[in-house]
Amino acid sequence: MGIKFIGVKEDANVYTVGKDFCLEHAGKAVLRVTALGLYKAEINGKKVGDAYLTPGWTCYHKMLQVQEYDVTDLLQKGENNISFTVAEGWYKGRLVYADKMNIYGDKTAVWVQLIVDGKTVVVADESFVAKESYIRYSSLYDGEMQDFTAPIKDLTVCEIPFDTSVFVPQICEPVRDIERLAVKEMLRTPKGELVCDFGQNIAGVAEVSTPEGFEGTITLQFAEILVDGNFYTDNLRTAKATDTFVVRGKKTLCPEFTYHGFRYVKITGCELSAKCVTAVVRHTDMKRTGTVNTSDAMVNRLLENVVWGQRDNFVDIPTDCPQRDERLGWTGDLNAFCGTASYNYDVRLILKKWLADLRNEQAEDGKISHIAPDVIGYHDTASLWCDAIVMVPWKLYEMYGDVSFLSDNYEAMQKYIAARESNCENGLMAKGFEYGDWLALDKEQCLCESGNYFGGTDVYFISNAFYAHCLDIVAESAAILGKTEDAEAARRRYERLLQSIRGEYFTPAGRLAIGTVTAQALALCFGLAEEKHRERLAKELNENVLRHGCRMTTGFIGTAYLLFALSDGGYHETAGKLLLNREYPGWLHEVEMGATTIWEKWNSLLPDGTPNPEGMNSYNHYAYGSVMEWVYRRVAGIQYASPGFRRVKIMPNAIRTLDSVHAEFESVNGKIVAGYEKHGNSIRYFAEIPEGIDAEVCLPGEQTVPVGHGKFVCEREISPE
Ligand code: BGC
Secondary structure, eight states, rough: OOOOEESSOOOOOOEEEEEEEEESSSOOOOEEEEEEEEEEEEEEEESSSSEEEETOOOOOTTTTTEEEOOGGOOSSSEEEEEEEEEEEOOOOOOSSTBBOOOOOOOOOOOEEEEETTTEEEESSSSSSSEEEOOOOEOOOOOOOESSSSSSOOOOOOEEOOGGGGEEEEEOOOOOOEEEEESSSSSEOOOOOOEEEEEEEEEEEEEEEEEEETTTTEEEEEEESSTTTTTEEEEGGGTOOEEEEEESSOHHHHHHHHOOEEEEEEEEEOOOOOGGGGEEEEEOOOOOOOOEEESOHHHHHHHHHHHHHHHHHEEEEOOOOOOOSSOOBBHHHHHHHHHHHHHHHHHHHHHHHHHHHHHHHHHOOTTEEEEEESSSSSEEEETTTTTTHHHHHHHHHHHHOOOTTOOOOHHHHHHHHHHHHHHHHHHTEEEESSOOOOOOSSSSSGGGTTOOOOOOOSSSHHHHHHHHHHHHHHHHHHHHHHHHHHHHHHHHHHHHHHHHHHHHHBBOOOOSSSOOOOHHHHHHHTOOOOOOHHHHHHHHHHHHHHHHHHTOOOHHHHHHHHHHHHHHHTOOHHHHHHHHHSSSSSSSHHHHHTTTOOOOSSTTSSSSTSBBBOOOOOOOOOOOGGGGHHHHIIIIIIISSSSSSGSSSEOOOOTTTOOOOEEEEEEEETTEEEEEEEEEEEEEEEEEEEEEOEEEEEEESSSSEEEEEEEEEEEEEEOOOO
């Protein structure tokens, strides 16, 4: 439409462009803005909207979001001022551990259109004036530097060419400041440093207020853990995560274009008191849809940790972690966590946007990027990771019943299947990069070989299992979309692959030849074992888990399936023991060690409280939070029986040592409640089904019975052990 992007000629990390203008009358006003970088818009000195990190992260050359704001109330008749502060953000700033800069371009810029009563009155052009900002520097990894004392120099506006045909309206909820946390404890560490403990690992920023008469520099540094009581940042790798403010006088300070993953804030330059420091939780503003409460405080804390892990990592895209020099849209992490995520929150829009990026990043030959938006350039058919293009749309279709998740991604799924096929030899997956059962503890070398993260399960067994699962999904998706021939072709290929898998990985007598927990769990969950051999396999899996003392040895892949395999194979009690185990390695062990989010590895913190010397220790990775989906579906028993929960199967299943579980889930068809409570020798199962949802109830060991809507309570005697 002829409106330009403008930036500045000079090399400025952050700058402000704007102008004064006159309105004959102030009518209904709409501001449309986007940027190559990040922007903050202001009208007459007031911030426009309440979003942060706009215009968000997309693969910018294919899709750039334009935000639209109603600014009627900010404008006045007569003189007005409009300005835009622009920072580098994901577009040009430092991203990825390899210190990549300028990934999308070497010039930041802003694009603006202000429309009053249907008439465009301001557009970004050479009539704008540019100057430095009090924000001298800002980086997502390294933090922000604000100086309120330095002189502000003028800069030179210039046009920055960029193809506006990639514009799209804002797709998902914006990133907002969601919650404010007070300091829980003000600490003086053994090293003598002043550190605030907020009691919770979050994604966000800290807001500080300087006292009257203050003059100087305040520096804030951010950390997830203390080691030996001291502030510890080695696990942030190269991310400096430091905010600096140069101030004269009383002022409230907060960074604009960055965020950190932290529980602790170290303050230097001013002895601030606790009431002068607040943590501000900053993430995508999704609607909460699910909660689970149990009788066990440790389990509740674990589930809270899962929810915090989601909040801290749904920052415009689903990231792996919020603290170190990474924070990337890793496909495998999301694929493992997507089920839990979509019970906890309405993730339709943020994942619709992310899937658009994943499709945009797909290689010509159908291979899928390991992260989206892609800034590392790897494309493969890696199980769980690259399979996100098939499995995530399917999961969202199941959870929300929205067929557009399938239709939008169908072509990409088909291309991906062809890419997987090209990595087959003699009908079986035999080539291509695999992460395996990432971070599993069941490979001997893990004990001595640093950086061996692939786990003990044969990676091509995993690959074949996931390929079969993807083919199954594609066959179903094609059938739902009315593509009968595709459906039949995918189904035929699925059947052939299944036979090949059975020939290759099962003994002639039907025993699974790979003895790891993960292999057994996948064989059960993906239907690889023949029906007649399933019972024996489930028994073997159960024995295997018991042999490991009901401790977690599985990685990203095995962990997402293990508890389902046990519950569905008749060993629900063992699954419960895995959940409730307090010994290392396990979920409640982390809670016992003081975790307030889910760790990347079972041993990110060693049992003695020191960080794993191998490195790569994030204390806020959500993949192992996949367990919460099992709690919703197999313990509380809120299980979809048709897409979008039009039909629901209520199948609460108590764990002996967990006295009560109460889950609520606001599905797209209404709110469903389910769970159980024990009273002495009896157990009361309960459910609430809204009008418009057909429910059937299936209590342990009983026939499934159809019920209508309303409240249900069934009381049963507890059978002796
Ligand atoms: C990330 C992940 C990711 C993995 C894959 C890590 O650096 O944090 O969670 O899935 O790499 O290699």
